[in-house]
Amino acid sequence: MDSAGQAVIAEVLEVIEKRTGTALESFAAEVGSDDPVAVEGGRTRWEVGGRCPEGIRLVRAPAGIREFDPADMTIRVGAGTPVEELDAALAEAGQRANLPLVSGATVGGVLAVGRDDVYALGRGRLRDALLEAVYVADDGRLVKAGGPTVKNVSGFDLCRLLVGSLGTLGLVGEVILRTWPRPAARLWMAGQCDPAELRRKLYWPCSILWDGLTVWLHLEGHESDVEAEAAVARSLGCETVDGPPPLPECRVPAAALEAQEFRGRYLVQVGTGSAYVSEPVPLPEPDPAVVALHRRLKAQFDPRGRLNPGRDPLAAT
Amino acid sequence: MKLLKASRKDPLLRDLRRVLPPDRVRVAPLERSIMGRDASIFEGGQAGPVCFPISTEEVQDCVDAARRHGRAVVPRGAGTGLAGGAVPLEEPVVVVTTKMNRLLSVDADQAVAWVQPGMINLDLSRALAPYGLHFAPDPSSQQVCSLGGNVGTNAGGPHCLALGVTSAHVLAVEVVLMSGEAVVLGDPDGWGPGLDLRGAYVGSEGMLGITTAIAVRLTPNPPAVQTLLLAFDSVDEAAQTVSAVIADGIVPAAIEMMDKNIIWAVENFVGAGFPLDAAAVVIVEVDGLPGGVAAEADRVAELALERGGRVRRAADDHERALIWKGRKSAFGAIAQIKPNYYLHDTVVPRTRLAEVMNQVYEIVEEHDLQVMNVFHAGDGNLHPLLLYDRREPGVMERVHAAGSAIIEASLAVGGVLSGEHGIGIEKRDFMPLMFSDADLDAQARLRRAFDPDEMANPGKVLPTGASCADVNTLGKVPEGVWG
Numbered sequence: 001m002d003s004a005g006q007a008v009i010a011e012v013l014e015v016i017e018k019r020t021g022t023a024l025e026s027f028a029a030e031v032g033s034d035d036p037v038a039v040e041g042g043r044t045r046w047e048v049g050g051r052c053p054e055g056i057r058l059v060r061a062p063a064g065i066r067e068f069d070p071a072d073m074t075i076r077v078g079a080g081t082p083v084e085e086l087d088a089a090l091a092e093a094g095q096r097a098n099l100p101l102v103s104g105a106t107v108g109g110v111l112a113v114g115r116d117d118v119y120a121l122g123r124g125r126l127r128d129a130l131l132e133a134v135y136v137a138d139d140g141r142l143v144k145a146g147g148p149t150v151k152n153v154s155g156f157d158l159c160r161l162l163v164g165s166l167g168t169l170g171l172v173g174e175v176i177l178r179t180w181p182r183p184a185a186r187l188w189m190a191g192q193c194d195p196a197e198l199r200r201k202l203y204w205p206c207s208i209l210w211d212g213l214t215v216w217l218h219l220e221g222h223e224s225d226v227e228a229e230a231a232v233a234r235s236l237g238c239e240t241v242d243g244p245p246p247l248p249e250c251r252v253p254a255a256a257l258e259a260q261e262f263r264g265r266y267l268v269q270v271g272t273g274s275a276y277v278s279e280p281v282p283l284p285e286p287d288p289a290v291v292a293l294h295r296r297l298k299a300q301f302d303p304r305g306r307l308n309p310g311r312d313p314l315a316a317t
Numbered sequence: 318m319k320l321l322k323a324s325r326k327d328p329l330l331r332d333l334r335r336v337l338p339p340d341r342v343r344v345a346p347l348e349r350s351i352m353g354r355d356a357s358i359f360e361g362g363q364a365g366p367v368c369f370p371i372s373t374e375e376v377q378d379c380v381d382a383a384r385r386h387g388r389a390v391v392p393r394g395a396g397t398g399l400a401g402g403a404v405p406l407e408e409p410v411v412v413v414t415t416k417m418n419r420l421l422s423v424d425a426d427q428a429v430a431w432v433q434p435g436m437i438n439l440d441l442s443r444a445l446a447p448y449g450l451h452f453a454p455d456p457s458s459q460q461v462c463s464l465g466g467n468v469g470t471n472a473g474g475p476h477c478l479a480l481g482v483t484s485a486h487v488l489a490v491e492v493v494l495m496s497g498e499a500v501v502l503g504d505p506d507g508w509g510p511g512l513d514l515r516g517a518y519v520g521s522e523g524m525l526g527i528t529t530a531i532a533v534r535l536t537p538n539p540p541a542v543q544t545l546l547l548a549f550d551s552v553d554e555a556a557q558t559v560s561a562v563i564a565d566g567i568v569p570a571a572i573e574m575m576d577k578n579i580i581w582a583v584e585n586f587v588g589a590g591f592p593l594d595a596a597a598v599v600i601v602e603v604d605g606l607p608g609g610v611a612a613e614a615d616r617v618a619e620l621a622l623e624r625g626g627r628v629r630r631a632a633d634d635h636e637r638a639l640i641w642k643g644r645k646s647a648f649g650a651i652a653q654i655k656p657n658y659y660l661h662d663t664v665v666p667r668t669r670l671a672e673v674m675n676q677v678y679e680i681v682e683e684h685d686l687q688v689m690n691v692f693h694a695g696d697g698n699l700h701p702l703l704l705y706d707r708r709e710p711g712v713m714e715r716v717h718a719a720g721s722a723i724i725e726a727s728l729a730v731g732g733v734l735s736g737e738h739g740i741g742i743e744k745r746d747f748m749p750l751m752f753s754d755a756d757l758d759a760q761a762r763l764r765r766a767f768d769p770d771e772m773a774n775p776g777k778v779l780p781t782g783a784s785c786a787d788v789n790t791l792g793k794v795p796e797g798v799w800g
Contacts, residue, residue: 049510069666069668070564071560071563071564071667071668072563072666072667072668073563073568073667074666094566095566114513120507124481124485125485125507127513127516128481128484128485137755137759141755142755143753143755143756143758143759144752144753144756145756145759147664147732147733147751148666148731148732148733149664149665149666149696149697149731149732149733149736150664150667150696150697151473151477151482151664151693151696151697151698151736151737152664152733152735152736153470153471153473153482153520153735153736153737153738153739153740154733154734154735154740154744154748154751154752155734155740155748155751155752155757155760155778155779156517156520156521156524156760156763156764156778157471157484157516157517157519157520157521158517158759158760158763159516160484160513160515160516160517160519161512161513161514161516161517161763163513163516164510164511164512164513165512169512170759180568181566181567181568182566196426199426200426203537203539203540203605203606204537204605204606221605221606221608221609222606222608222609222612223608224607224608224609225605225606225607225608225609227608228606228607228608229606253504253506253508253509254506254508255506255508271427271428271507272507272508273504273506273507273508273509274507274508286511287500287501289494289498289499289500290500290501290502290511290514293500293502293512293514293766293767294511294512294514296766296767296769297512297763297766299766300762300763300765300766301759301762301766313510313511313512314510314511314512315510316510316511317510
């Protein structure tokens with residue numbers, strides 16, 4: 001068969017798969033409905049929120065871009081797709097999704113972990129990136145949460161609940177994400193100035209990081225706007241740099257650092273409530289009523305505790 | 318079912334009046350009749366005692382009393398909802414939060430404010446003006462709707478295209494659960510591991526608890542704004558221009574569309590200067606820093622001209638305000654034409670706008686009705702307004718049939734049931750068109766995790782079979798509720 005013929009067959013198969021959801025159904029069958037199971041992405045944050053028991057059965061969500069209409073600015077993608085692959089596909093259309101570009105991580109993985117990247121101040125929270133998710137429930141059934149359009153209030157908002165749930169409520173197989181235009185210009189700057197003053201004087205900074213002495217600032221947008229905002233930052237002592245400093249591994253509430261007069265190395269992510277530290281600090285205890293709601297949700301969605309056992313979203317810092 | 322005796326001997330009333338002063342627990346027929354409705358077409362809701370608490374503790378006391386007497390609770394803000402979400406069924410205790418209307422605190426540096434749920438949407442943005450900040454969601458009812466109601470419905474508005482609907486602007490909510498406990502979901506600082514309970518709560522239409530305080534994220538007022546009024550000779554060209562703007566990678570602050578009938582009605586009503594010879598107008602607003610605003614406005618104008626449009630740019634704030642006055646007066650203007658209207662709310666992919674608009678016109682013609690379209694075109698959020706006179710015999714059947722056909726046409730192209738009004742009673746029984754049994758079961762599980770006895774606003778959102786509650790059959794919706 002010639003390559004054109006093969007392409008036609010590939011296209012037909014793709015259409016069939018789209019219509020029948022074969023990949024999702026196979027994933028659901030693999031997850032099954034009986035034994036404990038954990039979903040494996042890129043293992044970049046494998047132990048966040050706790051460890052799964054040794055020897056637990058592992059499954060992987062389907063990978064690949066299922067549907068992308070650049071003119072609609074949404075994309076349907078298998079949860080097992082690497083975020084870098086997604087980003088490359090979107091870049092060709094001048095777009096991006098608001099997911100953290102963690103090297104080696106998958107779309108389902110970064111959503112399950114739910115940790116924002118350093119750009120949350122300007123681009124918005126990761127939890128708002130998800131429009132629709134199809135997940136495998138504890139009983140092996142496929143469940144759809146949300147809807148494919150950029151605006152949707154049909155029923156309860158289960159999508160928000162899935163982001164950051166560490167796969168403890170359902171194993172996400174496929175998602176629809178909202179996409180955004182890639183900005184024409186981007187710039188990192190750094191200098192020694194007051195991060196609050198910097199934030200006040202700029203209209204829409206994309207990221208402000210602060211280690212107690214130095215401020216790192218990310219600007220993005222139209223060329224002339226980035227240039228104008230950069231001029232404001234320069235007047236406060238910032239200079240262009242290659243990028244942000246490496247983030248220390250532990251994420252903690254910024255308020256906890258202030259309260260404890262923390263003396264180690266830290267990096268505050270201004271405007272997001274988060275800070276990154278090299279050594280863990282004692283965290284505030286969650287409200288017992290909040291803990292109780294977590295238990296009741298788990299009991300409703302996974303009464304037998306078979307989905308990603310050992311992981312606790314409340315411990316996922 | 319125990320119906321309210323409306324006498325001092327009613328033990329529920331006695332208990333409520335023990336925790337709230339008598340003038341804030343009302344049972345007069347007029348009061349209960351007003352609280353039996355919201356801004357939807359649904360009539361015949363039945364309110365039990367109507368409570369006006371002024372603090373979180375008083376809300377807790379109301380819930381405790383209702384629980385002791387096995388009575389449901391319906392939270393209510395300003396009652397401007399369009400899907401019947403606040404219509405009480407079977408005489409629940411109605412907890413109205415309009416007297417909890419204070420701005421509790423503003424932290425301009427962190428761009429966060431705590432507000433009480435009864436505060437009016439527009440009052441918040443007015444109060445924030447000195448800080449150069451505002452609350453982004455701006456529903457057409459923003460002069461009267463409450464922020465608690467905005468949280469309940471996950472409200473939108475023209476300026477939610479780039480910035481997202483209410484959920485993206487709520488950092489935390491204080492909620493009284495049906496156990497009587499008060500709990501803060503989310504974190505005003507933005508920190509917080511754990512499940513996004515805040516996100517699950519926003520848009521839950523009063524079925525998970527009662528909102529008693531809200532930490533809202535504030536948006537800086539843009540340094541530059543340009544508003545364009547694009548006029549087209551056909552709805553098709555207008556819709557294609559909207560799709561072209563999105564496809565070009567521009568996400569304006571707002572893209573609103575109005576068709577000929579509504580243009581005429583509005584011009585007659587407020588004289589906003591809309592062109593009467595146009596088949597459709599599109600209002601595009603771009604905001605942000607001056608460079609991007611100028612470039613995007615030019616590009617939008619170019620895309621409109623290429624598609625046969627005429628372009629007018631608002632020269633100053635006055636002209637811009639007039640254009641928006643025209644857009645936001647649309648609903649009031651309709652009364653000139655027919656005494657009643659039924660406003661629909663579906664969303665379709667932005668690439669399918671022209672196609673679905675044409676279907677809407679066909680459907681309405683088939684059912685011998687009139688329609689006007691004024692909607693959030695940029696996110697594909699259709700708002701066909703079906704005009705009718707309810708005194709005309711048999712007209713309601715046609716209105717409902719046309720409405721169903723519009724919903725089905727929207728879902729057929731990959732759309733959804735509601736973009737911003739919510740499900741309430743209105744679309745409860747359409748939910749199976751969009752969701753499978755398993756999907757609905759998952760939503761019912763979320764509900765039960767918060768409210769195991771299904772005591773908060775029963776009978777809404779989830780259709781028969783999605784939940785154990787016995788109030789969920791259509792047959793049990795009191796007669797007359799369907800109007």
